[in-house]
Amino acid sequence: MRGAGHAVCLGTDIDTDVIIAGRYLRTKDRSIWAAHVFEDLDPALAPRLSGAVIVAGRNFGCGSSREQAAIGLKESGVVAVVAPSFARIFFRNAINIGLPLIEADPGCLDGTTVRFDLESGWVESGGKRSPVRPLSPRMLDILRAGGLVEYWKVKQ
Amino acid sequence: MSTLSERILGAPAGEYVDRKVDRAYVHDGTGVLTLEAWKRMGSRGLCDPSCLSVIFDHIVPANNSTTATLQHELREFATGSFLQFSDIGGGICHQCMSEGVVLPGEVVVGADSHSCTLGAFGAFATGVGATDMAAIWLTGETWFRVPESIGIHLDGTLTGAAEAKDVALSYVSRLGMDGGSYHALEFIGKGTRNLTMDERLVLCNLAVETGAKAGIFYADRVTTEYLARYDRSAGQQVQEPCEYVQELEIDLAGIEPLVAVPPRVDTTKPVHDLAGIPVDQVFVGTCTNGRYSDLARFARIVRGKKVAVRTIVVPASREVLGEAARTGVLADIIAAGCTIGTPGCGPCLGAHMGVLGEGEVCLSTANRNFKNRMGIGGDIYLASVATAAATALEGEITEPGVP
């Protein structure tokens, strides 16, 4: 799995409440989550997410188990999220809906190009390559399928 | 020798295992997405409906017609598929599962981050998202990475006005918001014997605020006696010597009432350092502190007095509400001027009743004080029931007196 996008830098402990606020959860309309993603952190962020690779600090996605957080990021065009560590429920959710997560700490400069290759295990930011903590074979399979729904469709 | 998580999951830490799930539950929020994902997987049947629960607790009763329509669809599905279904007013999912359902040694998965609460029974209980849950509905199984464990040694007994909540805030602040990431917290040591099931549920409830996958107690006599009240029998679990990646010592006698300062659960201060901060609302309830013992404690403090600010009390379940009604606890709370909400999550998630306005301050017995969680521009201080009661009576953050 390879990909690239422009860097959007974020801090540590980004919780799922700020990714998508509780007041937007009661709907099945995915475009609503994409429209309001990060609204309480910085309303100017959402329009910059199409084609972006988010590069964040430790513990990205902590807090509530709401899958809408991962879906909102994917729907708004985020290509992947890079962080030194992720909260575990967010981690599973993102893989399950087909959003690549990259456990690495490459540093971040807003707007520069970030490239990654999950099979070979590297991420490149500002021209510098950093190693990536590998995903398990099953997680890679789920990502390649496009998410857990597609994975099970094929498997059963 | 193994940790309790390794014993239950049947493999050493670090390994990936596929495990049959003994209990799986969703609520009205995560259930909607679970049902959708399950349908997109092909709606090919349910593993074993008797192990699956749908529990309406997050926005109950529905606050508008969009919510009502989503709930209607999930309700029709749940009642038509012979799942265990708890409609509005039954209570918070974690609380309902703790009322004689979950047993020691089980693998329990909830589509909610605070599912770790149920580790209080010596079960391996953890939260997953909606799509993971849909696959569990389909297959009855899921995969886990067996976690390394952090041993939290408890010694002594709580004294003065300190509560299990203060112990929980204390370990969260010591470990930090990601200090337990991917790990299980095992609560061990002589001090565990002095903790009731309600207190163990509080300690396990906040495990996820350190990023932990699970919080877990060994089932002992306290556990089996609690379950016997529900006519459930269970064996005890004896601790074997085992390896922890980190150990934390907590002397229960040294715990004092704490407050978590917004917007982080791991930033705590002694209550007396914050005394005098005016509050607009006090909220007593949630899967952390909405049990009968909490309501009874609150009632003892406010009995015969009047609260000075708006105070919302939400029982964690119908069983809790019923018991509070029978014993007179509810009458005392109402007479003190508090507002009672439908058993469920109440204002905790900021989606309905009890939402804060811009610049308002709430002191809450919940487990999260993230920015805007209870309403845009509102600040949330987290504390124990006794601190909430003292604060409600004064209208400002107040140190609880020794009961």
Ligand code: SF4
């Ligand atoms: S009471 Fe609050 S923390 Fe507990 S399950 Fe409900 S919303 Fe979540």
